[in-house]
Amino acid sequence: MPDQKTIAVIIVAAGIGERMGGGPKQYRPLAGTPVLARTIAAFTARPDVTWVLPVLNPSHTDLYAALNLNGSKLLPAVGGAPTRQGSVLAGLEALAPHRPDLVLIQDAARPLIDDDTISGVLAALGEAALPVLPVTDTIKRSSDGRLAEGTEDRRTLFAAQTPQGFAYPAILDAHRRAASEPTEFTDDAAIAEWAGIPVTLTKGSPRNIKLTHPEDFERAERLLGGRPMETRTGTGYDVHPFEPGDAVWLGGVRIPHTARLKGHSDADAALHALTDALYGALGEGDIGTFFPPSDPHWKGAASSVFLEHAARLVAARGGRIVNLDITIVSEAPKISPHVPTMKAVIAETCGISPARVAIKATTSEKLGFVGRGEGLTSLATATVELPRGDD
The missing domain is CATH 3.30.1330.50 (2-C-methyl-D-erythritol 2,4-cyclodiphosphate synthase)
Structure with missing residues (x-):
């Protein structure tokens, strides 16, 4: 990847964290530091990242302001949408004046993202790259959640993580077209696949967990290896x-x-x-x-x-x-x-x-x-x- 390429990072932080309880999870402390602040810092600290753009729930502006985040790479936050797909599109549109070459799209709720995973995505990034982990459990298929109807071949299954990386013009165009589709895509790699953009798989990290339930916070605290x-x-x-x-x-x-x-x-x-x-x-x-x-x-x-x-x-x-x-x-x-x-x-x-x-x-x-x-x-x-x- 040529050094002159500009890299923007969209931090998707517009969710309400309703499954977690206790308010929006992205603003809760994790080992003393708010989750969103940790996620943003993972990218602003990298010399190869040009801009970082948070996409927020419009009702969380005061919570974000209270983080007191600043820096030359950090762009003014923009408001998101009711869906993740809509929030990412809002972030992509907000980056249009900057015209980045590449864009990484990261969930705010993955604050333990590490440099090796980010570098792996950037190194593999032609048109699109996705960090994954192999699925190790046996996966059963069921249409009603009660009766097993088949067993998937786990050798062909992988769990997707973020950041997901893309050539900016291609993913912006794909997101714009996908916005008129009745299907709600669960991640940006799915939109790239739908648009015919080849997605390269890269190595994810077991530490790069997504904070969804209260017990995820407990696991993240342990992984951070704080004081006894x-x-x-x-x-x-x-x-x-x-x-x-x-x-x-x-x-x-x-x-x-x-x-x-x-x-x-x-x-x-x-x-x-x-x-x-x-x-x-x-x-x-x-x-x-x-x-x-x-x-x-x-x-x-x-x-x-x-x-x-x-x-x-x-x-x-x-x-x-x-x-x-x-x-x-x-x-x-x-x-x-x-x-x-x-x-x-x-x-x-x-x-x-x-x-x-x-x-x-x-x-x-x-x-x-x-x-x-x-x-x-x-x-x-x-x-x-x-x-x-x-x-």
Whole structure:
């Protein structure tokens, strides 16, 4: 490949990350650095890359601005489309004034992309090049997901990765033509194949994983080989009395009731206990330390704000939440019908899988203030992993 060729990189970051939970995955910290920042840096650091163009979800402009990324190679981000195919086309069109010779198209959710994989794509790039890994599992074919109808020859099957590389004019033309097709193409190599562009396969990397599910973040953390982790546990306790009203907030869910919980915020005792448990695992203070009840700004505030803050502190320390366990003690209202929704709300707020959240409800057998229906209480335990300190 002649040295004078200009190379542009499109970083496709317009997805909403709905399967991950906890907000857009491309902005979540990975070993202390946001995913999108890691992916962009992998390309801006290369001397052979001329421009890097992020394609964003239009609703994520503030999240992107907060990354504070800059550099002579980094072009102003452009808005994407509801589909990946549409977002890539938006990026290709935005590159038209620069007229690059070659373009690499990279998923933002592959932040562990390495120099060898990128160099392999560029070295093989005539009209199109695609990094792949051989499929090692036996692959079954089924039209209904229930009955096996055949076995594929895995010797002919390969798993596609990114970046996928192309001669810029050819892939721009192919994408423009594909935009009018009823078929939605799953990657850019498929569009090249449809357009008759030969695609050369190159060696991918087992490290070049795509972050799709919460467990993918855990695997990526391990692959990055950061500092040894240690397990920390914190506990939280909260109690609120009832006052006249028509609903209580518990676990981030509004539950109709003959009273409401009295407090400066929404008085969500479950989330308060859980927030304090996370602060405890971090060796920090409590809710009052960060959100003092004397501050009118927090009057009536949703307690999910407090929980989200505690979860962000875990991420900022390079840690991860392993498990959250809550016990709610109340005679009424009945909690169990709302547990699945509570788990979903807490998991999304903390950016973890609902499987890592446990919620239990019990009564006080008519004893004490809870038994008299004067209020309720919650207890919580949080287990987190944090990088091991020097102590």
